[in-house]
Amino acid sequence: MNLLPPLVFCALAVCCGAAPPRQPASGPSPLLPLSCNSSYVLDIADFILQDINRDRKDGYVLSLNRVSDAREHRQEAGLGSLFYFTLDVLETGCHVLSRRSWKDCGVRILHESVYGQCKAVFYVNKARRIFYLPAYNCTLRLVSRSEISMMCPDCPSSSPYDLSDPRFLETATESLAKYNQKSPSKQYSLVKITKTSSQWVFGPAYFVEYLIKESPCTKSQASSCTLQPSNSEPVGICHGSLSEQDSEKSVSVTCEFFKSQAPTPRGENSTVNQRPTNLSKVEEPQQKNTSPTNSSAKAVPKGSVQYLPDLDDKPDGSQGQDPVEAFPLQLDLTTNPQGEPLDVSFLFLEPMEEKPVVLPFPSKEQRSAECPGPAQKDNPLILPP
Numbered sequence: 179m180n181l182l183p184p185l186v187f188c189a190l191a192v193c194c195g196a197a198p199p200r201q202p203a204s205g206p207s208p209l210l211p212l213s214c215n216s217s218y219v220l221d222i223a224d225f226i227l228q229d230i231n232r233d234r235k236d237g238y239v240l241s242l243n244r245v246s247d248a249r250e251h252r253q254e255a256g257l258g259s260l261f262y263f264t265l266d267v268l269e270t271g272c273h274v275l276s277r278r279s280w281k282d283c284g285v286r287i288l289h290e291s292v293y294g295q296c297k298a299v300f301y302v303n304k305a306r307r308i309f310y311l312p313a314y315n316c317t318l319r320l321v322s323r324s325e326i327s328m329m330c331p332d333c334p335s336s337s338p339y340d341l342s343d344p345r346f347l348e349t350a351t352e353s354l355a356k357y358n359q360k361s362p363s364k365q366y367s368l369v370k371i372t373k374t375s376s377q378w379v380f381g382p383a384y385f386v387e388y389l390i391k392e393s394p395c396t397k398s399q400a401s402s403c404t405l406q407p408s409n410s411e412p413v414g415i416c417h418g419s420l421s422e423q424d425s426e427k428s429v430s431v432t433c434e435f436f437k438s439q440a441p442t443p444r445g446e447n448s449t450v451n452q453r454p455t456n457l458s459k460v461e462e463p464q465q466k467n468t469s470p471t472n473s474s475a476k477a478v479p480k481g482s483v484q485y486l487p488d489l490d491d492k493p494d495g496s497q498g499q500d501p502v503e504a505f506p507l508q509l510d511l512t513t514n515p516q517g518e519p520l521d522v523s524f525l526f527l528e529p530m531e532e533k534p535v536v537l538p539f540p541s542k543e544q545r546s547a548e549c550p551g552p553a554q555k556d557n558p559l560i561l562p563p
């Protein structure tokens with residue numbers, strides 16, 4: 179009587195053997211929910227954030243506040259895993275051009291916080307020592323000014339990208355002039371303002387952060403210099419302030435220079451394949467002699483960081499908007515529920531016929547019960563929905 183089930187099994191095996199390989203079909207999702215506080219997940223989150231920060235040319239280094247969701251899709255043998263991560267992030271005080279690691283950068287104080295979320299698809303093939311970020315997207319928003327002014331009416335009001343007040347430009351030019359005056363020879367010019375805020379103390383006070391580049395003129399040439407500025411890269415960032423009290427102006431400035439002034443174009447020193455892997459505690463690499471590929475031109479991730487306006491600036495009526503809709507963040511490499519092959523063959527030394535399968539980005543409904551992980555800063559004002 180027990181003969182029937184094995185027969186059914188055989189039939190299934192025959193049928194499925196003939197079918198095209200790797201069909202997740204409509205069965206349980208192949209995405210494994212991972213605990214958001216495990217060191218395995220935190221290590222991968224660190225890699226992802228390093229790659230995102232390295233890819234960016236604008237804005238400030240993002241640091242990890244907490245892992246919101248983490249899934250692993252184990253691929254066919256030898257093909258490693260694709261990870262789908264959602265990270266809650268906070269802006270730090272380091273500009274991305276400083277190329278500092280996010281772990282070495284402090285986050286901004288609460289009333290100047292910029293918080294947000296990143297989604298990332300990350301490919302790991304430990305056996306071949308490949309760590310590759312094919313895609314990411316982040317959405318950032320300034321902490322609600324109305325909430326902050328309720329808690330702290332005297333705090334500076336941050337308006338990170340509001341240049342409408344000409345006093346900000348004045349603060350930048352006057353503070354840079356002061357810096358140039360003190361500089362023995364080299365002179366610098368303004369590239370752009372990257373952050374602004376203002377505060378009323380005994381009078382108005384304006385604060386700006388701005389990128390500078392080397393001016394072709396030296397101090398001795400001063401105003402007679404007619405050399406055209408070259409298209410040089412920003413070499414540093416300055417913090418300037420201008421305050422007024424009893425019609426007396428006071429200007430202050432500090433500047434910090436970036437270590438590597440021309441950031442290496444990604445690719446020449448791509449991280450692909452070169453990670454000093456501490457993931458190896460999970461599984462020892464089997465082939466240690468795989469040398470890095472040099473076809474990294476294609477290894478540039480595709481992604482963007484979107485800045486949303488302060489929620490307070492929304493026209494009336496949108497306050498009650500669904501918080502998730504008010505925080506749009508999308509990352510879909512495919513819409514096909516069966517998935518699509520992801521071309522990573524350029525990461526391999528030898529021709530690879532098999533390709534990992536990428537699926538639509540999972541919604542957070544089926545995330546692990548151990549997600550989100552604990553937050554570094556758990557103020558609800560700076561946690562995305």
Ligand SMILES: *[C@@H]1O[C@H](CO)[C@@H](O)[C@H](O)[C@H]1NC(C)=O
Nearest residue numbers: 214215216217548551552553
């Ligand atoms: C997260 O992990 C750390 C270190 O393993 C542990 O000390 C902490 O209690 C964990 N937090 C939660 C919320 O599980």
Ligand SMILES: *[C@@H]1O[C@H](CO)[C@@H](O)[C@H](O)[C@H]1NC(C)=O
Nearest residue numbers: 441442443445446447448452
């Ligand atoms: C890549 O980095 C290494 C060590 O950091 C350095 O020695 C090498 O010159 C760099 N290569 C390129 C092409 O920048």
Ligand SMILES: *[C@@H]1O[C@H](CO)[C@@H](O)[C@H](O)[C@H]1NC(C)=O
Nearest residue numbers: 313315482484508509510511
């Ligand atoms: C990333 O976000 C932008 C909107 O900011 C969107 O147009 C784009 O399709 C997203 N990328 C992916 C791969 O979904």
